[in-house]
Amino acid sequence: MFKNFIFLLLCPAFIFGLNKYLIELDFNLTEKALSGKEIITFTNTYNFPIKSLYFNLYQNGFQENSTLWKESSFLSRYKEKFKEDVYSYTEISNILFEKNKLEYKFVSPDDGNLEDKTLMEVVLPRTIFPEEEVELEIYFKTKLHKFYFRSGYDGDNLFxxxxxxxxxxxxxxxxxxxxxxxxxxxxxxxSDFEINFKVPFEWEIVSTGKIFEEKVEKEKKVKIVAENVHDIAIVLSKELKKIKKSITITQDNPIEINIFIPSEYTNKVPRIMEILNKAFNFYNDWVGPYLYSNFSLVFPPWHTSQGEGGMEYPQLILCGIRHFEGTRNLVLEYVIAHEFAHQYFYGLIGSDEVEEPWLDEGFTTFISSTFLEKYYGDIKIDMPLILKLNSIKNFYINPFIFINLNYYRDEGIGQFLLEGFQHPDYLNYRIYAYNKPAMSLKTLEKYAGEEQMKQFLQDYFSNYSFLHPHTEDLIKLIEKNFGIGWAQNFYNLANKPQLIDYSAEIISENKFVLKRKGEFYVPLQVKVIFADGTKETLNWDGYKNFQIFTFQNKKLKKVIVDPERKILLDIDPLNNISNYKKEKNNFFFFLFSKIILLLEGMLCWF
Structure with missing residues (x-):
């Protein structure tokens, strides 16, 4: 409790959000739609006069001519599947400012798509000056589509x-x-949110924020209050069962846990709570305290989502029930750990998921993979039959490597600092927003040590909670914690397409060469084994593209660069070892090593 109190004193932004939303809703449960009056209180806390306001209307992305629909070829399958209610929309009926009706228009600065209606510009009749507070009233209607892409409706479930x-x-x-x-x-x-609506009494609700309910005849009057969050998600259901639990990390500071789950899966609640208890404690230790008083997990029914995977929202995550089943080890543990980590990296540290997705996905992948590594150890991989016949019955892999296997498909064509929509395909997005940043942070941890890495994450958290850090802010913090060399490495990774590869090659019986590809400079060790059985460890600064080493009176047997495997960014670990006279290799083990390095898409639903 004392740790949380001190943090709040140092973080005045926590007292209230910059904007305030007051939304009165009227649900049409038959039509699967809602009508709303939204009053936004906007304060110009910036040193610039403001003449227009911009709003996202994300539900308009689920229309056939939208940019989202055009970019996502897989969405067309829902048109074939559902036949009806494939599309959704948010339409505006009126906007008032100081009792005057305002005009609005849809704009498409990214691709010029005139049929896209996901970004709305409202031109104001006068300028909003710094420190001025104004109110805007927006009257809107949102019609939901059948559930897909983690939102919509199915039967008596509304997301x-x-x-x-x-x-x-x-x-x-x-x-x-x-x-x-x-x-x-x-x-x-x-922002601060207050949402008011009525629903039939039998509907259960979980959401971002705190829920206050009052029974009024056959209905219940609902008020949701959420403070200092940058979004609000609401799930209503007559089908899911709401189970209330709590977790206490610091004395006198219990966190309310709501689990919204199909009744046939309630026997999984102990496993869910075990994972959550570990996650809350781990992130509290590595990053900082969870600064809200409630958290919800929602498991959509199978007929709703077909087990669709996880997604994060402030104080609430979705998790697919398919993760309860099957033989894939620790998938449920990882999904919960990953989506909960987003409560820090995006939820509390409010980085830009659109222009700099690596700041939330990269850090989330790093910390949740480390969580799995610390609590659960190596993951057992089922062997292909050909390897079982060759007496390799069990194979275990570090979970951090397993989760980030897609990294080994890096072709050096992208960098961290790239707007999400500029990635040419989903694999490219996964590599440069998730896997390569995670492997970079793990490489940093292996060099600096666990305690210094924790201190860095805690500094990041304490400096930027309830703020919007950017890549340049992070690089400055890396320089402060680890020095100019590491700051330069991360600057290069963020801004320059490149492959990172260190290799060793014996070129004669007493001479070998070390090579480096990519602008990633770290000192590293080289283990040299001689023909007479003696060994020697060399230190290489790693700065030159290549360097030749010669031994006058000794013959070489084997050279290993980075023998402790600190540089996880090394794209081809197999060329780190060079033998003067090639030792007899087990063909099947060699084949399996190649398979492991090239495995792809194993965890692409997170």
């Missing part, structure tokens, strides 16, 4: 995700205003 006109973020004298794209998620300003 309200990105369902309201959402004000964009103003930074550096301009609006960070983008359309809704296939490979991008969301970016919003920290």
């Amino acid at each position: 309200l995700m990105q369902w309201y006109p959402k004000l964009c973020v103003f930074e550096g004298g301009k609006w960070k205003a983008h359309q809704f794209h296939s490979f991008t998620e969301f970016y919003g300003e920290f």
